[in-house]
Amino acid sequence: MASLPSCIFCKIIKGEIPSLKLFESDKTYAFLDIGPLSSGHSLIIPKHHGAKLHDMPADQLTEILPVAARIAQAVGCEDYNILQNNGRIAHQVVDHVHFHMIPKPNEAEGLG
Ligand code: 5GP
Ligand code: ZN
Numbered sequence: 270m271a272s273l274p275s276c277i278f279c280k281i282i283k284g285e286i287p288s289l290k291l292f293e294s295d296k297t298y299a300f301l302d303i304g305p306l307s308s309g310h311s312l313i314i315p316k317h318h319g320a321k322l323h324d325m326p327a328d329q330l331t332e333i334l335p336v337a338a339r340i341a342q343a344v345g346c347e348d349y350n351i352l353q354n355n356g357r358i359a360h361q362v363v364d365h366v367h368f369h370m371i372p373k374p375n376e377a378e379g380l381g
Contacts (some may be wrong), residue, residue, distance in 0.1 A: 273318045278365035282316050291340055297332040299340060302369065309344035309372040313337050320364040321355045337370040346372035 272279045280286040281300065288300035291311055302310040313336050315329040334351070341349045352369040354361035 271317055273365070276318055276363075276365050278312075278314055278363055278367065279318050282314070291343075292336050294332060296329055297336055299336050306369075307372050307374060309340070309346060309370075311337070311340050311370045312367045313340070313370060314365060314367045319366050321361075322353065322366055323355075325366050333368050337368060340370055341372060344372055346374065348373040348375070 272283070274280075277286060281288045282298050290298070290300050292299040292313075296316050297313065298316055299311055299313040302312050313333050315325060315333065317325065317329040319325040319329075337349075337351055341347075350369070350371045350373060352371060353367070
């Protein structure tokens with residue numbers, strides 16, 4: 270399914286819900302998470318709508334990890350987590366495949 274009108278991430282892609290966009294191409298969209306776990310916490314999504322990873326054609330996913338890595342670099346974080354939840358028990362809340370890029374700042378920096 271290319272797009273699902275009721276899906277909040279499809280609405281973000283179409284600009285019907287505002288987002289802080291970090292990257293966009295013909296098949297990928299990236300934006301800041303509204304509830305960040307750390308500064309720069311981003312969501313990288315395929316534009317093609319699919320609820321879970323196994324619903325998503327592999328060719329829709331080829332840019333996801335390179336874009337996540339570029340955003341991590343752009344926010345100055347060498348270390349980061351990629352998180353991808355599938356299903357309620359696995360803590361998926363939004364049913365449009367998305368990859369979290371969660372920067373892990375160096376806690377020691379700035380401490381005496
Ligand atoms: P999940 O638990 O489904 O893996 O994560 C969904 C993520 O989407 C959460 O981290 C949540 O903060 C984020 N989110 C939900 N709604 C919106 C929204 O309208 N805008 C943005 N930027 N992030 C959202
Ligand atoms: Zn969607």
